[in-house]
Amino acid sequence: MSEAKAAADRLVKAKRLNALLTPVKELRKSLAEQAAAARPTGVLYGMPVAVKDNICTLEFTTTCGSKILEGYRSPYDATVITKLKAAGALIAGKTNCDEFAMGSSTEHSAYGRTLHPLDKARVPGGSSGGSAALVAAGAVPAALGSDTGGSVRQPASFCGVVGIKPTYGRVSRYGLVAFGSSLDQIGAFGRSVHDAARVLSVISGRDPKDATCEDRDPLRLPTVPESLQGFVIGLPREYFPPDLDPAVRRACDRAVRLMKEQGAAVREVSLPHTQYAVPTYYVIAPAEASSNLARFDGVRYGPRADGATDVRALYRRTRGEGFGPEVRRRILVGTYVLSSGYYDAYYRRAQQMRALIAQDFRNAFDRGVDLLFTPTAPTTAFKAGDKLDDPVSMYLSDIFTVTANLAGLPAVSLPIGRVKGLPVGGQFIGQAFLEDEMLEAAYALERVVPGAEEA
Amino acid sequence: MSVTRDDVLRIARLAELEVDEESLPALAEQMSRILDYVAQLSAATGSDGLRPFVPGPDAIRFRPDEVKPWPLAAGPDELAPAFKDGFFVVPKLGQFE
Numbered sequence: 143m144s145e146a147k148a149a150a151d152r153l154v155k156a157k158r159l160n161a162l163l164t165p166v167k168e169l170r171k172s173l174a175e176q177a178a179a180a181r182p183t184g185v186l187y188g189m190p191v192a193v194k195d196n197i198c199t200l201e202f203t204t205t206c207g208s209k210i211l212e213g214y215r216s217p218y219d220a221t222v223i224t225k226l227k228a229a230g231a232l233i234a235g236k237t238n239c240d241e242f243a244m245g246s247s248t249e250h251s252a253y254g255r256t257l258h259p260l261d262k263a264r265v266p267g268g269s270s271g272g273s274a275a276l277v278a279a280g281a282v283p284a285a286l287g288s289d290t291g292g293s294v295r296q297p298a299s300f301c302g303v304v305g306i307k308p309t310y311g312r313v314s315r316y317g318l319v320a321f322g323s324s325l326d327q328i329g330a331f332g333r334s335v336h337d338a339a340r341v342l343s344v345i346s347g348r349d350p351k352d353a354t355c356e357d358r359d360p361l362r363l364p365t366v367p368e369s370l371q372g373f374v375i376g377l378p379r380e381y382f383p384p385d386l387d388p389a390v391r392r393a394c395d396r397a398v399r400l401m402k403e404q405g406a407a408v409r410e411v412s413l414p415h416t417q418y419a420v421p422t423y424y425v426i427a428p429a430e431a432s433s434n435l436a437r438f439d440g441v442r443y444g445p446r447a448d449g450a451t452d453v454r455a456l457y458r459r460t461r462g463e464g465f466g467p468e469v470r471r472r473i474l475v476g477t478y479v480l481s482s483g484y485y486d487a488y489y490r491r492a493q494q495m496r497a498l499i500a501q502d503f504r505n506a507f508d509r510g511v512d513l514l515f516t517p518t519a520p521t522t523a524f525k526a527g528d529k530l531d532d533p534v535s536m537y538l539s540d541i542f543t544v545t546a547n548l549a550g551l552p553a554v555s556l557p558i559g560r561v562k563g564l565p566v567g568g569q570f571i572g573q574a575f576l577e578d579e580m581l582e583a584a585y586a587l588e589r590v591v592p593g594a595e596e597a
Numbered sequence: 598m599s600v601t602r603d604d605v606l607r608i609a610r611l612a613e614l615e616v617d618e619e620s621l622p623a624l625a626e627q628m629s630r631i632l633d634y635v636a637q638l639s640a641a642t643g644s645d646g647l648r649p650f651v652p653g654p655d656a657i658r659f660r661p662d663e664v665k666p667w668p669l670a671a672g673p674d675e676l677a678p679a680f681k682d683g684f685f686v687v688p689k690l691g692q693f694e
Contacts, residue, residue, distance in 0.1 A: 217670045217671040310653055324651055324653070350660050357654075422635075425638070441677065441678070442673065442676065442677055445678065451689075451691075455691060456688055470614060471627055471631070474605065474608050475628060475632065479635075488638070490649070493649030494644035494645070496649065496650045497647045497648060500652075532630075533630065534630055537631075537634075
């Protein structure tokens with residue numbers, strides 16, 4: 143019981159970050175109740191896990207950071223929540239995010255922006271910025287996010303924590319409010335690789351309620367390897383362009399040197415279609431979003447606009463009032479690329495390019511590379527407001543993360559140093575369903591890299 | 598600029614999304630920027646005739662066809678803005694364009 147109080151106290155202390163959407167009183171009451179009911183034999187017994195607000199929970203509201211779901215209470219738990227509870231974890235409130243997970247800065251939330259824990263003028267990254275900020279601030283040991291184009295890894299990189307996006311199909315999406323259904327995966331944040339991996343292991347595995355979830359056993363936690371002897375790590379040259387922020391490059395160079403000292407064989411590889419990844423993503427993701435978000439119409443749940451005299455006016459007004467600017471832009475772009483006369487030029491083209499991007503990865507892995515190592519993001523955390531008026535420049539902060547979603551591969555971001563006090567993340571991209579191998583490398587690098595020191 | 602004010606209105610109608618007059622110029626400008634940016638895909642070669650890639654299981658697995666209630670904590674009567682006698686209540690159907 144006192145542990146529940148301590149968990150709530152830590153979350154309340156981080157209140158200034160605007161990372162948590164759950165009211166304090168409700169959080170305290172629920173944590174106490176959950177702690178009393180938690181199964182003492184569970185592997186996460188007593189562990190508070192904060193949950194991104196686009197994952198359905200019976201406790202607390204599920205708003206996706208949007209006005210269109212203001213006050214919405216899910217009538218069921220997402221499968222990941224059922225699994226966390228069965229393992230004895232406590233659902234430690236819902237975290238702020240970009241509306242419907244669309245954004246890279248957590249500025250596009252109807253409930254205000256989340257602050258970076260180390261510099262309140264900066265963004266924590268996004269879209270799972272609230273989850274990353276709470277873990278970085280020490281308010282929770284772990285949190286859940288969702289990653290459609292980098293929304294777990296990029297905020298992990300900006301905030302200096304670990305973020306894992308599993309292979310597409312590793313974790314059930316039942317109860318995750320859909321954004322881009324062929325790209326979305328629920329991922330885990332932790333202060334260490336081990337904390338994030340423990341949570342991932344619990345939430346992974348088959349689920350009859352999600353047909354895209356693979357029929358596999360939960361992920362088994364790897365052991366920490368003695369060294370990186372035997373690992374072949376590829377550095378894709380397209381991820382280290384000449385205009386890469388020199389500080390990010392310096393941190394990556396140091397990480398690569400340390401991996402070599404640990405016995406890894408490092409070689410340069412090429413993923414030639416990387417330059418098309420962001421445009422491909424920004425056709426496919428909005429197309430899927432425009433279709434998925436059609437369900438929010440003011441009829442079955444959520445608030446409804448007043449005064450409409452016919453049903454289509456009701457849809458239009460409810461959606462017009464309920465969706466924020468970035469979500470509207472994406473719905474419009476998605477509807478445009480799927481509309482008659484444009485489908486072939488945009489959507490089909492993007493789907494075909496996606497096949498080439500996935501093939502790039504297969505080619506690299508076929509040539510004997512076990513894992514790829516890249517920067518997670520091209521910069522450190524940027525200032526709030528810097529990219530708000532320029533959607534394309536905001537989209538480019540996902541340049542190193544969208545490829546893993548397009549190809550359905552697992553990836554992890556971990557802190558590899560700081561530059562002027564701001565964290566830099568390094569990313570491993572692994573082969574499909576070989577998370578254990580990827581996490582072994584992350585454990586080994588984490589042990590030797592001074593992640594919290596200047597690079 | 599590739600997207601006009603009228604394009605935005607047409608697309609917004611398809612998307613059942615109300616957009617107000619004053620936001621139209623900015624929306625047209627931003628959509629143009631985004632669409633001009635993604636148009637670089639048309640310059641890429643080598644993808645013609647490729648099968649689209651979709652991750653996930655190769656085949657859909659079917660569940661056993663049996664009734665298995667997954668009870669909800671709240672029914673539509675509690676979730677919907679307007680619900681009566683087992684029906685969602687909405688205003689009348691308007692004129693179709």
